[in-house]
Amino acid sequence: MFKPTKPILAFCLASFATALTLPVSVQAQTAKPVPVEKAEIIHWWTSNSESAAAKLIADAYRKAGGIWVDSAVAGADQARAVAINRIVGSNPPTAAQFNTTKQFLDLVEQGMLNNVDDVAKSEGWEKILPEPVLNVIRIKGHYYAVPVNIHMQTWFWYSKAAFKKAGIAKEPATVDDMFAALDKLKAAGIIPLAHGGQAWQETIVFQAMLANVGGKELYLSVIRDRDQKAINSEAFKKVLTAFKRMQAYTDPGSPGRNWNDATALLISGKAGMQIMGDWVKGEFAAAKQVAGKDYGCIAGLTPNSPYLIQGDAFVFPRTTNPSTVNAQKLLAKVVLTPSTQLEFNKLKGSIPIRSDVDTSTMDICAQAGMAIMKDKSRQVGISEIFLTPDQNGALQDILTAFWNTRMPVEKAQKSIASALKD
Template sequence: MLTAGLLGLGTKVFPAGSPVPAPAANQAPAKSGPLAKAEVLHWWTSSSESAAVKTIAEAYRKAGGTWVDTAIAGADQARAVAINRIVGGNAPVAAQFNTTKQFQDLVEQNMLNNMDDVAAAEGWDKLLPETVLNVIRIKGHYYAVPINLHMQTWFWYSKAAFKKAGIVKEPSTIDEMFAALDKLKAAGLVGLAHGGQAWQETIVFQAMLANVGGKDLSLKVIRDRDAKAINSDAFKNVLLAFKRMQSYIDAGSPGRNWNDATAMLISGKAGFQIMGDWVKGEFAAAKQTPGKDFGCIAGFNSTAPYLIQGDAFVFPKTTVEPVVRAQKLLAKTLMTPSVQVDFNKLKGSIPIRSDVDTSSMDLCAQSGMAIMKDKSRVLGISEVYLTPDQNGALQDILT
């Protein structure tokens, strides 16, 4: 049973590997001199993601660096390649991870360079959300450079599909959302565009937990694995809502990529998609506009948790000065205000820095940034509180 499986997550431990050495001391700022070519390993391969990462590459080149692009489709696959190469002694200059515990084991094995001097010079402690700092700052050292903030559990809807189904009002409650899904299904449309992949199932589950269960229950279930909460009637209602969502998914769902599900909204074949704000990049690539062609709902009440995560780059351990200089130049470039805005407008996310001018960003981004000001609503996704092994176990339970 799902409840029993969640209780068992507390016993999952990420493999410790070899004995853990002491954390690396703060590296001194790299002296000026030649730069190594920077091979950057990432998983941004969709049309919108490719356009977004090019803004970073171009800014890095303008700053004097040489960007060598290594794009690997699929986040899990890209991380596996990065870890294998780091462990095998053939590391890229930088590798993409999510702003979660995904890279914690690499830190514990002393396989990453820290960016302490860059963090100090840029004042990260004042610029970045506490939830993010708690992930990238380990034992006082900064081991990842975040580039953005994503919220995973947005409810996206197609205006064209709504019109076909006779839905005239954006749903403002969970009950209204289910009523809209029923109308979409009755009109012969797909209610929920969804990809039957483990990580996408987790997103739908977290959306139900956040919007049906609320903040306190979310923390008790995911962070604390509290037995009383997991066996409560409130959590049973979450599970019923999650199960009900499955009835609005089409037969072609298994294995479908997230961007292919988004295409179903773009074409008007489906009504809703529950997915992170990176889908905006796909809408933008299709020349669709928020508020006109599609809508975005962050939550169904004013206290619904805003579940954040993001993308970050880590820098494999090296003492080779040209490589260290390339790493630190990239770290600085990633945090440049203009890069933050240009990248995130194309990626669909919002800037990680709190001091950049975001007036040119779309209405969904503006809504998200307004919610971010209410710190009581900001929570991490499951991977912020669970080790990779625990999160994998959660996905296994849900699928």
């Protein structure tokens, strides 16, 4: 029988000890990560510019190892309804688009969403995201949505060609300037205000008047605080009067028109102005029009007008499936990478949600928006950030009725006071 010498025995024992530990170390080194399954994403990005922006995120997600399954539903309300029905019906998508408002608060309170706290912590969201947005996606200390961008709803857009035809040489700098420009456009036979007669679009025009005619203090008193004294004040009556005055500058084809069709009127020079969110820039870009050359953009008509922000976000329906959770976390990381942020927002017309993205290659409107965002005192949420869906719906119903009928301003004012009363 062979007996090894001590050196050989020691070598064998050492080799045996290594062999005992080898399976563990090899397993640690070769362990396969939890696979990312097909991720179905419900969203409402269906216009030309929106589709291009959605495709960019989808491509970035695939490059990161995910499998994107696109479920586009035309119309924000319709897309959210589909997503909510799917979630409640126990057939949820991997992620669904919502806005950075209270739209998904009920889902959170009913325990129907996963949080992405570990992603938020590892990516340092608190350092790179604006406070108004953090206050929406962070609920009771947990992060339930990943914001994609910042949209400002109440930009004043104008056609350079239409302004030239109407003899408007200077960009409006005050509310009075704006009305003067609208009058000149009307006199020149140009549609003064390109508008889509839909309730949500009329709410945007109202917010623009409240922010620019009323100012930040009145805006917050009415929308955030729902202060009855402020709502019943002469200052707020002046806002409502200005809002109603805007209706006279629309054309007969306005009712029911989609926002992008209204933007097309500016692109063609058939209309002079439009009050709409910065997503319209995507339509300008698709038409090969350049900011500052073919169209102008005005963030506000007073030096310190509030910059009314919101944006798009993805929420993550509740699941314990490891691969689905992994897919959700991957999406949360991908949409906030600086390169995705920059290129997506160029296409979407919005500005990056991250404050550390280099936007020097973006258009002059985006750069103006980023500059304003540096002043935190001008960062104010839209009405849906402060109001519940029911309150916002009631306000919207009153505004669209006031816009489309001969309702006296006093009745509209009283109705709003009642709708926003605690």
